[in-house]
Amino acid sequence: MNYLRNELEFINGCIYMNYKYTHWKHLKPISGKNPFETLLDLFQQLLTIASGDVSQSLKWLTNIDKEYEITESFEETYSLADFIQDLNDKGYINQDDDTSIMIITPKTEKSLRERSLNEIFSSLRKGGQGDHRTNFYGSGVERQSETRPWNGHEELVNLDNTGTMINMLKHSSIDALNLSEDDLQVYETDYHTQVSTVLLIDLSHSMILYGEDRITPAKKVAMALSELIMRSYSKDTLDIVAFGNEAWHISVKDLPYLKVGPYHTNTKQGLEVARHILLRKKFANKQIFMITDGKPSCMFENGKLYKNSFGLDRKIVNKVLDEAVKCRREKITITTFMIASDPYLQQFIREMTEANKGKAYFSSLDNLGGFIFEDYIKNRKRRVY
Numbered sequence: 001m002n003y004l005r006n007e008l009e010f011i012n013g014c015i016y017m018n019y020k021y022t023h024w025k026h027l028k029p030i031s032g033k034n035p036f037e038t039l040l041d042l043f044q045q046l047l048t049i050a051s052g053d054v055s056q057s058l059k060w061l062t063n064i065d066k067e068y069e070i071t072e073s074f075e076e077t078y079s080l081a082d083f084i085q086d087l088n089d090k091g092y093i094n095q096d097d098d099t100s101i102m103i104i105t106p107k108t109e110k111s112l113r114e115r116s117l118n119e120i121f122s123s124l125r126k127g128g129q130g131d132h133r134t135n136f137y138g139s140g141v142e143r144q145s146e147t148r149p150w151n152g153h154e155e156l157v158n159l160d161n162t163g164t165m166i167n168m169l170k171h172s173s174i175d176a177l178n179l180s181e182d183d184l185q186v187y188e189t190d191y192h193t194q195v196s197t198v199l200l201i202d203l204s205h206s207m208i209l210y211g212e213d214r215i216t217p218a219k220k221v222a223m224a225l226s227e228l229i230m231r232s233y234s235k236d237t238l239d240i241v242a243f244g245n246e247a248w249h250i251s252v253k254d255l256p257y258l259k260v261g262p263y264h265t266n267t268k269q270g271l272e273v274a275r276h277i278l279l280r281k282k283f284a285n286k287q288i289f290m291i292t293d294g295k296p297s298c299m300f301e302n303g304k305l306y307k308n309s310f311g312l313d314r315k316i317v318n319k320v321l322d323e324a325v326k327c328r329r330e331k332i333t334i335t336t337f338m339i340a341s342d343p344y345l346q347q348f349i350r351e352m353t354e355a356n357k358g359k360a361y362f363s364s365l366d367n368l369g370g371f372i373f374e375d376y377i378k379n380r381k382r383r384v385y
Contacts, residue, residue, distance in 0.1 A: 035071070113252075202267075204261075268296065269299065294345035296312075
């Protein structure tokens, strides 16, 4: 694994991407997990880093196993070949008919979102980012008397047994009770205001510069936030916009495959696309969450890309500030999660935040998920305009 040592670090069962050398401690079996689950957890971490590339992830996994003898530590005989076969048999990967390469399935895409959600909530429960604890986890909020059909994503902890039984009896007979998914009825769990959110993700080249992987934590947050909303806040809306030289709308299923490109940072167009999406939403409460390392370095001018990577170009900055003001006038709050520590970049974020009357968090990569989740849940308890 020498060719990866500067890229991936494997410590106590977790993957990190940096240039730090540490003394290896032998992997201890993860309590309560069988060999497949142990390797699946590691494989999912590698998939996130590799932007869904199965071949690259398995290559890294093979080299990690050779160097650290992970499969040798299992009490039962279980090889990487067994693991790959199980991935196929359990529907996590399959072969693309056109290219004949192995790809991940929708089941794996969902498992990556769930893993990211669990990872961030685990951090919150441990008192992440300044010990700002939250009482919210999954659908564990106060149950109301109103009921609605199950949305297919959330856990069935708030199942309305009586309503479900009545629905089932409508199409059953005395001899045969036929329960279907459409019969499931659940209790509403909150009266929180409904929110439309656009999550903006910076894919500029600086998100992987200087040996620091900033894009993987950003992807994890996006996957976890989408899973949280589908599972627990199904009436909210979440749209995701990536931005580099330009900005484009992506779907939830595309999140694992996001890659940083040879891009500059068109923050102006990112905000503009997000604003136009939110103007079409019916909810009064609209917000933009932007994950960025801070420096806008390009914009379109007369149909051509104007770019300047040196310092902060005031022509570009002023156009970004104009967009922030437009968002404020449309009652769209911008919350910026800044993952770079350069003082002059932080000053720009402060300018933009003041122009929008929004919020900014200067976050480390470890704290990013906690900040975003606490802010999202907090915003659902109050009007954001």
